[in-house]
Amino acid sequence: MADPRPALAVDIGGTKLAAGLVEPAGRVLSWSVVPTPSGVDAEQLWRTLDALITDVLAGRDAADLAGCGCGCGGPMKWPSGEVSPLNIPAWRDFPLRKRLTERLHGITVRVHNDAICLVAAEHWRGAGRGRDNVLGVVVSTGVGGGLVLDGRLIEGASGNAGHIGHVVVDPDTGPLCGCGGRGCAEAIARGPALVAWAQAEGWRPEQADATAKDLATDGALGHPVGVAAMRRAGRALGIAIASATCLCDLEVVSVGGGLSQAGPLLFDPLEEALRAHTRLGFARQVTVVPAALGQSAGLVGAAALIFAADRYWAAD
Secondary structure: OOOOOOEEEEEEOOOEEEEEEEOOOOOEEEEEEEEOOOOOOHHHHHHHHHHHHHHHHOOOOHHHOOOEEEEEOOOEEOOOOEEOOOOOOOOOOEEHHHHHHHHOOOOOEEEEEHHHHHHHHHHHHOOOOOOOOEEEEEEOOOEEEEEEEOOEEOOOOOOOOOOHHHOEOOOOOOOEOOOOOEOEHHHHHOHHHHHHHHHHOOOOOOOOOOOHHHHHHHHHOOOHHHHHHHHHHHHHHHHHHHHHHHHHOOOEEEEEOHHHHHOHHHHHHHHHHHHHHOOOOOHHHOEEEEOOOHHHHHHHHHHHHHHOHHHHOOOO
16 A cells, blocks of 8 residues: 655755655645755754754654655765755755754655756656656756656766756857856856856846846846847757757656746747757657746655655665
């Protein structure tokens, strides 16, 4: 008989921390979000997450949970869950899986890359349901990815397979990336990089707290720099997805994360670049769509690490 208890799902990104309770069928029962604090040390960040978990559990005992699934920005040591997110400098080799296990009194805890949780969610309950070859892409503070081939999550040698954010799309004149390379998709398309580029082009140059959401909103209203910034991001993502499609023979690419909310402003140039670089017949069959589960995809995917471990967790 299937375990009827909900799972605690946690989604850790450079912009926000989210946690919720998810039932075995994938429905989010309750959830809460707080901004990811900046300028804090590792323990202060952990205390913020601990308080969020306490709020979501609302007095529920850990024994009442089927387990805890967690998605976190990468890179990380997998499956041990020691995380060093490029966009969360407070954590370097932070033992997240160990700390969550201790916090939850020894119940099953599984930690994976947040973009892998996105593809797990979309393949399990979203836009990739019923398809066997799916790439999930997160475009937010960073750009990440996860890969399902032949119906199963692909881990790779270190658990980081599918990390499309570091596919190089402009090796000669592209910006430096946080990974140390040049011209990665992430260096161009991640939200903070787009804001920096736009401000250098004259958009809100003195506004220190300007965000990619502000930029997309202005672009939707016709601001030329906003339009150009979204086009810049879409083109970089389209080229990277074209390369991944030719390599992996994909059916569906599901794009989530905060910047995906820009809609056609991002997806139209993405599609244009994708079609310009997928000329082989099999590659032209791929479909790129916004994540069907929207902003809840990270939590649903984290829960999939518990409820659909046969497809999305190969470590235990």
